[in-house]
Amino acid sequence: MKLEIPEYILGIDPYKPGKPMEELEREYGIRDSIKLASNENPLGPSPKALEAARACLDAVHRYPDGRGWALVSKIAAKFDLQPDNIVLGNGSDEIIGMLTRVLLQAGDEVILPQPTFSMYDIMVRSVGANPVPVPLDHSLAIDLPAMRSRLTPRTRMVFLCNPNNPTGTVITRKQFEAFLHDLPAGIVVVIDEAYIEFVTDPDCVRGTDYLREEPAVVLLRTFSKAYGLAGLRIGYAVMPAKLSGYIHRVRQPFNTALPAQVAAAAALADDAFLQRTLQTVHAGLAYLQRSLDRLGVRHYPTQSNFFLVDVQRSGDEVFEQMLRKGVIVRSMSSYGFADMIRINVGLPLENERFIQALSEVLGIGSMPPDGQ
Numbered sequence: 053m054k055l056e057i058p059e060y061i062l063g064i065d066p067y068k069p070g071k072p073m074e075e076l077e078r079e080y081g082i083r084d085s086i087k088l089a090s091n092e093n094p095l096g097p098s099p100k101a102l103e104a105a106r107a108c109l110d111a112v113h114r115y116p117d118g119r120g121w122a123l124v125s126k127i128a129a130k131f132d133l134q135p136d137n138i139v140l141g142n143g144s145d146e147i148i149g150m151l152t153r154v155l156l157q158a159g160d161e162v163i164l165p166q167p168t169f170s171m172y173d174i175m176v177r178s179v180g181a182n183p184v185p186v187p188l189d190h191s192l193a194i195d196l197p198a199m200r201s202r203l204t205p206r207t208r209m210v211f212l213c214n215p216n217n218p219t220g221t222v223i224t225r226k227q228f229e230a231f232l233h234d235l236p237a238g239i240v241v242v243i244d245e246a247y248i249e250f251v252t253d254p255d256c257v258r259g260t261d262y263l264r265e266e267p268a269v270v271l272l273r274t275f276s277k278a279y280g281l282a283g284l285r286i287g288y289a290v291m292p293a294k295l296s297g298y299i300h301r302v303r304q305p306f307n308t309a310l311p312a313q314v315a316a317a318a319a320l321a322d323d324a325f326l327q328r329t330l331q332t333v334h335a336g337l338a339y340l341q342r343s344l345d346r347l348g349v350r351h352y353p354t355q356s357n358f359f360l361v362d363v364q365r366s367g368d369e370v371f372e373q374m375l376r377k378g379v380i381v382r383s384m385s386s387y388g389f390a391d392m393i394r395i396n397v398g399l400p401l402e403n404e405r406f407i408q409a410l411s412e413v414l415g416i417g418s419m420p421p422d423g424q
């Protein structure tokens with residue numbers, strides 16, 4: 053078969069997801085594996101979301117409402133916005149793709165941090181535009197002044213990830229305002245808040261405070277993390293109404309499934325579940341950090357439900373050895389951190405198992421138990 057694939061598609065490095073538990077169990081003949089690799093919610097889905105999804109199954113012979121009016125109006129009410137400001141996506145991943153299709157032409161430039169969530173780079177390349185990666189600063193935070201210095205007349209978009217995946221650092225209000233100040237018109241600033249619910253730093257910028265026509269700020273949010281609905285695939289963007297009108301031109305007519313829409317609406321109203329999630333994550337994080345300190349293993353501060361661990365040897369090797377103990381983590385070698393792994397907070401027993409497995413892999417010996 054002869055295929056004429058454009059150069060810019062050949063230049064795409066495919067997205068590498070966290071290893072699925074089923075795959076590990078199949079390949080290694082292991083049972084009871086745990087996954088701390090994709091920043092998912094360890095508690096499972098919101099029970100109210102599950103109930104709502106189940107209750108709608110009788111109606112799935114019909115196409116869903118393409119714009120997801122019921123969910124959109126709940127999101128709009130939550131942020132005191134108009135429904136025209138909200139676009140739903142089959143995960144926020146899909147919205148990244150819709151934005152790049154609407155806003156970019158071949159040869160345009162898009163400034164993004166390096167490293168960050170890799171779908172920005174993939175989607176920018178998929179339309180023939182050029183990513184302009186800007187390294188993080190010495191504390192592994194997004195370097196906004198350096199990003200600003202890379203603007204050119206070809207710059208059309210900027211991606212910011214707050215908290216940044218994989219480093220867990222946040223952008224402050226002051227930094228963000230300095231970045232926006234006098235930004236040339238026509239540049240769209242996308243701020244991805246996939247993990248914003250976990251943030252405790254009062255100085256962290258919230259994109260909802262900056263939604264305006266110029267400069268256009270687009271906010272990305274997801275139900276995959278704090279709301280526990282990663283498998284249903286639903287996220288949303290908040291943006292100026294004029295831009296959402298263009299996004300709807302390229303949106304598939306029924307891009308989000310009915311069970312996803314109703315589950316997301318129920319999850320949004322399930323504050324008890326969100327609070328339980330935050331409590332679990334923050335308590336688990338404190339336990340993990342304390343335990344790593346006791347083992348003498350260096351780790352990085354975070355404002356999210358995941359963080360970097362400096363294993364001081366090949367992250368790929370540690371990933372492999374942890375797999376053999378049934379613990380899936382993420383090696384950071386493809387993010388440019390060869391000696392690091394990233395883990396997310398799990399349930400208390402999962403956190404303990406991770407610490408035990410890591411201490412064995414690193415040859416540090418086992419630790420006396422520390423109540424969580």
Ligand SMILES: Cc1ncc(COP(=O)(O)O)c(C=O)c1O
Pocket residue numbers: 090091142143144145146169213217244246273274275276282285286287
């Ligand atoms: C920063 C960031 N944005 C977006 C996503 C994608 O989320 P969704 O499941 O809504 O597509 C992820 C998933 O890991 C992420 O880390």
